[in-house]
Amino acid sequence: MAKNRPVIITCAVTGAIHTPSMSPYLPVTPDEIAQAAIGAAEAGAAIVHLHARDPQNGQPTQDPELFRQFLPTIKNASDVVINLTTGGAPNMGVEERLQPALQLKPELASLNMGSMNFGLYEMLNRFHEFKYDWERPYLEESDDRIFRNTFRDIAYILNSCSTNGTRFEIECYDIGHLYSAAHFLDRGLLKAPIFIQSVFGLRGGIGTHPEDLMQMRRTADRLFGDQYQWSILGAGRSQMPLATMGVAMGSNARVGLEDSIWDGPGTLAKSNADQVRRIRTVIEALGLTVATPTQAREMLGLKG
Ligand SMILES: C[C@H](N)CC(=O)CC(=O)O
Numbered sequence: 001m002a003k004n005r006p007v008i009i010t011c012a013v014t015g016a017i018h019t020p021s022m023s024p025y026l027p028v029t030p031d032e033i034a035q036a037a038i039g040a041a042e043a044g045a046a047i048v049h050l051h052a053r054d055p056q057n058g059q060p061t062q063d064p065e066l067f068r069q070f071l072p073t074i075k076n077a078s079d080v081v082i083n084l085t086t087g088g089a090p091n092m093g094v095e096e097r098l099q100p101a102l103q104l105k106p107e108l109a110s111l112n113m114g115s116m117n118f119g120l121y122e123m124l125n126r127f128h129e130f131k132y133d134w135e136r137p138y139l140e141e142s143d144d145r146i147f148r149n150t151f152r153d154i155a156y157i158l159n160s161c162s163t164n165g166t167r168f169e170i171e172c173y174d175i176g177h178l179y180s181a182a183h184f185l186d187r188g189l190l191k192a193p194i195f196i197q198s199v200f201g202l203r204g205g206i207g208t209h210p211e212d213l214m215q216m217r218r219t220a221d222r223l224f225g226d227q228y229q230w231s232i233l234g235a236g237r238s239q240m241p242l243a244t245m246g247v248a249m250g251s252n253a254r255v256g257l258e259d260s261i262w263d264g265p266g267t268l269a270k271s272n273a274d275q276v277r278r279i280r281t282v283i284e285a286l287g288l289t290v291a292t293p294t295q296a297r298e299m300l301g302l303k304g
C-alpha cells in the first residue's frame with residue numbers, strides 16, 4: 001500500500017440494518033437518499049455506498065426501480081463514485097440482492113466474503129446496558145439471523161457482474177474472509193487491485209480492539225502485498241476511533257449512517273455529511289489529503 005497517498009472516504013448513507021425508529025435523521029425516501037449522498041460528496045466522500053428503502057415504511061428493498069429514482073439526481077449533481085449494495089438485507093436471497101448491481105452496472109458494488117451470524121452493531125455487546133426501547137427486540141430478532149454468502153453465491157455475483165466492468169468493495173467481517181478473497185483472486189474471479197473493506201464490531205464478526213485491526217492489516221499485507229487498497233469500517237460507536245487508527249496506519253475510511261447513527265458519544269448524527277466532515281478533520285490533522293472521486297478511480301482501477 002503506497003505511503004502518503006490521498007485517503008478515500010466512503011460514505012454509506014442509509015444501509016438496511018438501522019431503522020427510522022432508531023434515528024429521525026436516517027435517509028429513507030429516494031430524495032432523502034440522493035440529498036444525503038450529494039451532501040456527503042460535497043463534504044469530501046469520494047465514494048457513496050447505497051441501499052434503497054421503501055419510502056412508505058423505510059423497509060430495505062433491492063428493487064432496481066427505487067435505485068433508479070435517486071441515482072440520476074446524484075449523478076447530475078456530483079462525480080462521486082457510486083457503490084451499490086449486493087448485500088441488501090440479511091433476509092434476502094442472492095438473486096434479489098444482485099439485481100441493482102446487475103441491472104444498473106455501477107463502478108463499484110459491495111461483495112460480502114462469507115456467511116455469518118449477523119447481529120446488530122457493537123453497542124449491544126454489553127447485554128445489560130439497554131438505553132433505548134428498540135434494543136431488546138432488535139437483539140432477540142437478530143439472534144437467529146444468518147447472513148448467507150456461500151462460495152457459490154459469491155462466485156455467482158462475481159460472474160454475473162463480470163461483463164459490466166463493476167469492481168468490488170470486498171466486505172471482510174473476519175480474518176477468514178481475507179483468505180476467501182485470496183481464494184477468488186487465485187480463481188481469477190477477483191482482479192487486483194482489490195478494495196478490502198474491513199468490518200469491525202458487527203456481532204458475529206471480529207471485534208473492535210486495536211489488536212483486531214493489526215491482525216487484519218498483517219494478514220492482508222501477507223496475502224495481497226501491494227495488490228490491495230485497505231479501508232476501515234467501524235460499526236456503531238467504534239466508527240471514528242477505528243477510522244482514525246486506520247488512517248494513521250495508511251488505510252482508507254468508511255463512515256455513514258449505515259454503519260453508525262452516532263456523531264460523538266450519545267449524540268445522533270444529524271447527517272451523513274457530519275460524519276464525513278468529522279473524519280476529514282482527522283485526516284487533514286494528520287497532514288494527509290482527502291481523495292477526490294477521480295483519484296479514487298485511479299487508485300481502485302475503476303471504469304469511470
Ligand atoms: C457492515 C455493512 N453493512 C457492510 C455492507 O455494507 C454490506 C453490503 O451492503 O453489502
Ligand SMILES: [Zn+2]
Nearest residue numbers: 015085087258
Ligand atoms: Zn451496505
